[in-house]
Amino acid sequence: MHRNHPALGYLTAVAATGTCTLLGWALRDHFDLVNVAMMYLLAVVFVALKHSRGAAVATSVLAIAAFDFLFVPPRGTFAVEDVQYLFTFAIMLAVALVISRLVENVKRQAREQAALEIEAETERIRSALLASISHDLRTPLAVMEGASSTLAESGERLSAEERSALLKNVVDQSRDMSERVAKLLQMTRLDTGTIRVDRDWASIGEIVASALDRFGERLVQHRIIVDVPATLPLVRVDAALVEQALGNLLENAAKHTPSGTVVRLHAEATDQLLTMSVEDFGGGPADADLDRIFLKFHHGSIEGGAGGVGLGLAICRAIIHLHGGKAWAERLGAGGMAFRFSLPIETAPSVPIETLRQSYDGRLSNDTRH
Numbered sequence: 001m002h003r004n005h006p007a008l009g010y011l012t013a014v015a016a017t018g019t020c021t022l023l024g025w026a027l028r029d030h031f032d033l034v035n036v037a038m039m040y041l042l043a044v045v046f047v048a049l050k051h052s053r054g055a056a057v058a059t060s061v062l063a064i065a066a067f068d069f070l071f072v073p074p075r076g077t078f079a080v081e082d083v084q085y086l087f088t089f090a091i092m093l094a095v096a097l098v099i100s101r102l103v104e105n106v107k108r109q110a111r112e113q114a115a116l117e118i119e120a121e122t123e124r125i126r127s128a129l130l131a132s133i134s135h136d137l138r139t140p141l142a143v144m145e146g147a148s149s150t151l152a153e154s155g156e157r158l159s160a161e162e163r164s165a166l167l168k169n170v171v172d173q174s175r176d177m178s179e180r181v182a183k184l185l186q187m188t189r190l191d192t193g194t195i196r197v198d199r200d201w202a203s204i205g206e207i208v209a210s211a212l213d214r215f216g217e218r219l220v221q222h223r224i225i226v227d228v229p230a231t232l233p234l235v236r237v238d239a240a241l242v243e244q245a246l247g248n249l250l251e252n253a254a255k256h257t258p259s260g261t262v263v264r265l266h267a268e269a270t271d272q273l274l275t276m277s278v279e280d281f282g283g284g285p286a287d288a289d290l291d292r293i294f295l296k297f298h299h300g301s302i303e304g305g306a307g308g309v310g311l312g313l314a315i316c317r318a319i320i321h322l323h324g325g326k327a328w329a330e331r332l333g334a335g336g337m338a339f340r341f342s343l344p345i346e347t348a349p350s351v352p353i354e355t356l357r358q359s360y361d362g363r364l365s366n367d368t369r370h
């Protein structure tokens with residue numbers, strides 16, 4: 001919650017009292033004294049609502065002094081001939097104290113409510129994390145245990161092909177576990193702000209080519225179409241992080257679309273934004289899930305049955321947010337889905353553009369699969 005500097009409240013007290021004094025003096029021939037007093041009371045209420053109790057009390061004291069000295073007979077002195085004005089002064093001070101107390105209670109309750117909400121969200125995430133780990137690591141652990149125990153107990157009686165298959169299972173499952181744990185650690189670093197964004201000028205085509213090199217093996221059963229024009233402007237990003245974000249979208253498409261389906265990578269630049277899309281036609285989540293699939297530990301229908309701790313899309317969104325962009329999902333026709341993210345386009349240096357484009361044009365064409 002935003003807190004004003006203490007000195008600002010006292011400066012406001014002086015300004016509010018001075019404003020009421022000028023208005024009251026200008027209207028003294030048209031206003032009764034009670035109306036002038038109400039103007040000062042309004043200043044007290046305003047400061048009490050916006051600032052600390054000390055500032056509110058200071059406003060009431062200044063208002064009382066100014067009203068008494070300039071408006072209450074005899075003018076020019078702090079003497080009070082009519083005791084009813086003492087009652088007016090007491091009301092001003094009481095209003096300042098009461099409103100300040102009420103405001104402090106509301107602020108305290110708001111802080112307590114925010115703390116309770118944070119605690120509840122933390123507990124929800126902790127429970128989701130434990131549930132995800134226990135559910136998603138149980139299967140690879142069981143496979144590894146079964147394969148390793150079979151090798152230990154009956155390895156000599158198995159053929160070379162059978163031993164190789166069991167060993168491959170152990171390697172694949174251990175790699176899968178390692179990747180899931182790495183995602184948990186990366187999400188933690190993103191949440192705590194410990195990831196450093198090392199920005200430099202990069203080409204989205206080079207990033208796409210690197211992502212396909214890194215994650216292409218998981219899409220070997222799919223038909224990949226790359227539509228990334230070489231004329232796209234450079235973007236100033238942390239290329240490794242953006243490559244990870246794009247890779248998570250590719251991995252999501254590989255997990256949740258049937259073999260043989262088309263996965264299309266498309267990029268375009270419009271309105272100072274570069275938009276990257278990973279489009280697939282393997283079905284998608286229910287409409288109600290579209291706004292939730294980028295949440296941490298969310299296992300919507302798009303992720304049901306495919307495993308994973310539900311962090312790939314959340315990590316993608318967090319990385320893109322670090323770059324001042326956004327990530328979202330859209331439904332396409334014919335049962336398709338598009339997972340997109342946008343990055344802001346800045347004015348790029350003119351010298352290295354052609355050099356960078358020449359370095360990846362050939363590589364990108366080699367990564368286009370049909």
